[in-house]
Amino acid sequence: MSDNKIDENKVDNNKPTPVDKIEWLGMDGLLVFGYFCLVAIMFCSIKYRIDILTGWVFPITLLLIVLFVTFNYAKTLGGFIKMQNQKAKDAKNKS
Amino acid sequence: MLTSIDNIIIVLAVIGVVFVAVYFSKTVSDMESYFVCNKTLPWSLTVGTLVATWYGGVGTLGSVEWFALFGLSMWTMWCITAHVSRIPLALWVGPKMQLRTDMTVPDLLNKTYGKKVAILGAFLMLIYSCQFGNVTSSGFVGKVAWDAPYMVTGAIVIIITVVISVAAGLMGVAVTDMIMFFFLGAAVAITVPIQWTRMGGWKAVETALADKPELLDPLGGLTPLQALTFMIIALVVYADPAFYQRFSASDSPKSGRRAMLTCLLIWITMDIVLVAQGMMVNVLHPELDPGLGYVTLVLETLPVGFRALFVVALLGSAISALDSYFLCAGTIAAYDIYGKIKGNASQKELLMLTRISIVILGAIALAVAFRFKVAMDIFLVVASVWAAGGVVPITAALLFKGKKTPAGGMLSMLVGFGSYVFFYFNPIGFMEDPLPICFLLSFIFFCIGNLIGKPLEQHDTLSEGSVMEGK
Numbered sequence: 240m241s242d243n244k245i246d247e248n249k250v251d252n253n254k255p256t257p258v259d260k261i262e263w264l265g266m267d268g269l270l271v272f273g274y275f276c277l278v279a280i281m282f283c284s285i286k287y288r289i290d291i292l293t294g295w296v297f298p299i300t301l302l303l304i305v306l307f308v309t310f311n312y313a314k315t316l317g318g319f320i321k322m323q324n325q326k327a328k329d330a331k332n333k334s
Numbered sequence: 335m336l337t338s339i340d341n342i343i344i345v346l347a348v349i350g351v352v353f354v355a356v357y358f359s360k361t362v363s364d365m366e367s368y369f370v371c372n373k374t375l376p377w378s379l380t381v382g383t384l385v386a387t388w389y390g391g392v393g394t395l396g397s398v399e400w401f402a403l404f405g406l407s408m409w410t411m412w413c414i415t416a417h418v419s420r421i422p423l424a425l426w427v428g429p430k431m432q433l434r435t436d437m438t439v440p441d442l443l444n445k446t447y448g449k450k451v452a453i454l455g456a457f458l459m460l461i462y463s464c465q466f467g468n469v470t471s472s473g474f475v476g477k478v479a480w481d482a483p484y485m486v487t488g489a490i491v492i493i494i495t496v497v498i499s500v501a502a503g504l505m506g507v508a509v510t511d512m513i514m515f516f517f518l519g520a521a522v523a524i525t526v527p528i529q530w531t532r533m534g535g536w537k538a539v540e541t542a543l544a545d546k547p548e549l550l551d552p553l554g555g556l557t558p559l560q561a562l563t564f565m566i567i568a569l570v571v572y573a574d575p576a577f578y579q580r581f582s583a584s585d586s587p588k589s590g591r592r593a594m595l596t597c598l599l600i601w602i603t604m605d606i607v608l609v610a611q612g613m614m615v616n617v618l619h620p621e622l623d624p625g626l627g628y629v630t631l632v633l634e635t636l637p638v639g640f641r642a643l644f645v646v647a648l649l650g651s652a653i654s655a656l657d658s659y660f661l662c663a664g665t666i667a668a669y670d671i672y673g674k675i676k677g678n679a680s681q682k683e684l685l686m687l688t689r690i691s692i693v694i695l696g697a698i699a700l701a702v703a704f705r706f707k708v709a710m711d712i713f714l715v716v717a718s719v720w721a722a723g724g725v726v727p728i729t730a731a732l733l734f735k736g737k738k739t740p741a742g743g744m745l746s747m748l749v750g751f752g753s754y755v756f757f758y759f760n761p762i763g764f765m766e767d768p769l770p771i772c773f774l775l776s777f778i779f780f781c782i783g784n785l786i787g788k789p790l791e792q793h794d795t796l797s798e799g800s801v802m803e804g805k
Contacts, residue, residue, distance in 0.1 A: 266592060274602065308382050311382070
């Protein structure tokens with residue numbers, strides 16, 4: 240159950256797992272670098288009181304992110320439900 | 335403050351959300367395994383659940399309270415530090431946990447330090463799960479929206495939470511979480527552009543805070559000790575099982591890692607928008623407690639309809655966060671404490687105890703929540719207890735390769751937790767918050783304890799690389 244579980248799914252710890260490398264020159268590095276860039280811009284906006292950033296750019300960026308994440312979530316969820324329905328249809332046809 | 339149209343929208347929205355929750359709980363029977371157990375959660379969904387989990391009712395309202403009270407340095411000291419401390423979690427710890435998933439946090443303590451430390455750790459986790467600030471924040475919403483007494487809104491929220499915790503499915507909660515995230519995120523983002531220019535921007539903030547210039551200094555609103563306290567609290571994430579659960583659900587270590595790194599960008603953006611709102615509360619409603627001021631500000635800014643959705647989102651997020659924590663706490667009380675002490679408790683007995691624990695927690699929440707004027711203060715207390723006693727032994731169990739003995743784990747937890755409780759009730763004049771000293775004591779006694787006795791024979795922690803090497 241719930242949040243105190245790290246997970247309930249047992250995995251086979253005897254099975255060798257592929258080594259997972261951090262791509263410092265790829266997406267991982269870009270995201271870490273992006274975080275620090277964003278922090279620097281935001282720090283300047285509050286340090287130097289830049290109205291356009293604080294009042295407009297950051298809230299609109301947040302709104303766009305919220306929309307993007309939600310639609311992406313809805314799209315994936317829709318795909319999953321479609322897959323479920325297809326499975327149920329196939330099972331019905333077989334029987 | 336709400337109009338009839340708003341109230342109708344609220345009723346319709348609640349019915350809609352309940353319908354969605356029931357639909358997903360019943361019709362998609364194996365969604366739970368899809369989201370949690372089968373490790374097929376792609377990047378986008380991991381991002382969604384992580385963000386939705388972090389910003390609930392108290393996460394949003396509480397952050398604004400802190401920014402209004404402590405000023406810009408709260409963002410610099412608390413937000414930046416909290417997110418930076420999650421980078422190692424995203425890059426190294428989380429991906430390993432994605433592969434290694436057959437244990438709970440008390441199990442991890444049990445394997446590393448033994449049964450007694452696991453039970454004590456479960457007890458501390460139980461305290462951490464008492465996130466009653468969500469009840470406080472709901473009271474603020476009820477007061478501003480309908481002029482309802484705090485206890486009435488609190489009681490309604492608690493009753494709904496207890497019912498959901500005992501009866502509802504996890505998938506329904508996950509989907510409604512996402513809906514709440516959308517409502518809340520949109521309402522928060524829309525409020526600032528509408529009100530910031532109208533208010534007069536930074537000039538108005540400078541005028542309003544002319545007698546408190548330290549609040550406008552990104553490095554100056556907090557004392558060094560306060561700043562250190564918040565930095566330590568940021569480390570609680572290393573002992574937060576909710577994060578590990580989300581990592582475990584992702585479809586690969588890479589996907590989990592990137593989702594967490596993406597979340598850092600989203601969280602810091604959300605935080606800076608909430609900073610603007612904290613400043614707006616100081617300008618437009620300095621006469622009110624910051625929590626009340628924030629709800630008032632949003633409701634008077636948003637157009638009819640939007641503000642109804644904001645109310646639904648804030649109350650819904652609070653209920654959603656509470657039911658997760660209540661379930662967590664009930665299980666800890668039944669399985670990890672009672673079950674481990676008794677040894678041979680039946681499933682029926684444990685289930686009954688879980689439900690009884692949830693009802694008792696609901697009653698305690700109602701009794702405690704409105705003793706605090708700032709919703710986030712409750713989080714501060716329970717997170718400090720967990721940080722003082724739990725963070726050192728758990729982080730060491732995950733990452734430290736050296737010798738770890740049961741005495742080390744026990745002393746670290748007992749001294750960290752005990753000293754925090756002692757200093758909380760017997761404050762020392764020069765220390766605004768005892769957490770830094772308690773955290774240090776926990777670390778010192780962890781080192782001393784590891785000199786006593788031998789490590790347990792079974793070494794199965796992440797620090798020894800057993801997962802990655804496939805031992």
